[in-house]
Amino acid sequence: MNAEIRHVHPDRGALATACAQELLAVAGRAVAERGRADLVLTGGSTGIAVVAALPECPAVGDIDFSRVHFWFGDERWVPTAHEDRNDQQAMDAGLAELMRLTARTPRALRAPNVHRFPARSDSADLDTAARQAATALTPTPAFDVVLLGMGPDAHVASLFPGHPGLDAAGMPVVAVRQSPKPPSERLSLTLEAIGAADQVWFTVAGADKADAVASVVAAREAGRRDPALPASLVDGRRRTVWWLDEAAAG
Numbered sequence: 001m002n003a004e005i006r007h008v009h010p011d012r013g014a015l016a017t018a019c020a021q022e023l024l025a026v027a028g029r030a031v032a033e034r035g036r037a038d039l040v041l042t043g044g045s046t047g048i049a050v051v052a053a054l055p056e057c058p059a060v061g062d063i064d065f066s067r068v069h070f071w072f073g074d075e076r077w078v079p080t081a082h083e084d085r086n087d088q089q090a091m092d093a094g095l096a097e098l099m100r101l102t103a104r105t106p107r108a109l110r111a112p113n114v115h116r117f118p119a120r121s122d123s124a125d126l127d128t129a130a131r132q133a134a135t136a137l138t139p140t141p142a143f144d145v146v147l148l149g150m151g152p153d154a155h156v157a158s159l160f161p162g163h164p165g166l167d168a169a170g171m172p173v174v175a176v177r178q179s180p181k182p183p184s185e186r187l188s189l190t191l192e193a194i195g196a197a198d199q200v201w202f203t204v205a206g207a208d209k210a211d212a213v214a215s216v217v218a219a220r221e222a223g224r225r226d227p228a229l230p231a232s233l234v235d236g237r238r239r240t241v242w243w244l245d246e247a248a249a250g
């Protein structure tokens with residue numbers, strides 16, 4: 001049975017710290033129980049703040065990062081190492097530091113454990129890249145946690161209200177064009193791939209998100225799945241968690 005939990009923190013920094021600590025706790029348990037952890041990171045200000053908080057967590061030294069795999073919920077279709085890429089922002093914010101901190105140990109986080117979407121520079125076109133990414137995600141890994149940010153329009157990953165990607169069925173990755181949030185071309189996990197996760201965590205901060213949070217929470221509490229609010233369409237198999245700051249919680 002799916003449980004929905006809400007944590008409210010004073011600000012984005014406190015939210016990010018608490019969320020990062022819990023993420024490492026989940027990773028530690030997954031490694032102990034099934035030999036590996038699969039964590040899906042997200043772009044956006046709050047998602048990247050969570051990654052930035054990871055190296056500061058006291059539990060870093062207790063985790064066997066050689067068994068922790070990081071994935072991405074979506075990616076912006078720009079060249080490798082471009083500053084707009086979610087993988088590059090995550091590396092710069094915290095993954096590179098995690099690699100540095102663990103480098104001289106047998107538990108090191110190494111580059112092959114960071115599973116990136118294809119980049120504009122190394123794939124022929126967006127549709128080919130989506131097919132390549134889908135192949136790499138078939139079968140879909142047993143994600144322990146999918147982290148999601150949420151836009152003021154209630155989009156998650158790169159699944160925007162009214163966009164065709166929302167209807168994608170039978171595939172884990174979809175090509176997204178004409179995204180209302182720049183850049184306009186993107187790759188995204190589908191609702192099906194996100195929903196295969198054990199836990200889905202929304203990380204949302206800022207007063208500009210309060211209306212969207214209120215609408216999505218109201219829809220979910222009423223059992224209403226509304227394609228105009230993509231965040232109302234996703235659940236973890238076991239648990240869905242909201243990590244909010246006070247401004248977003250309203």
Ligand SMILES: O=C(O)[C@H](O)[C@@H](O)[C@H](O)[C@H](O)COP(=O)(O)O
Nearest residue numbers: 043044045046149150151156157
């Ligand atoms: O690539 C992206 O832009 C995202 O993954 C996107 O879904 C993001 O998480 C939300 O737009 C929230 O972003 P903010 O926290 O910056 O508002």
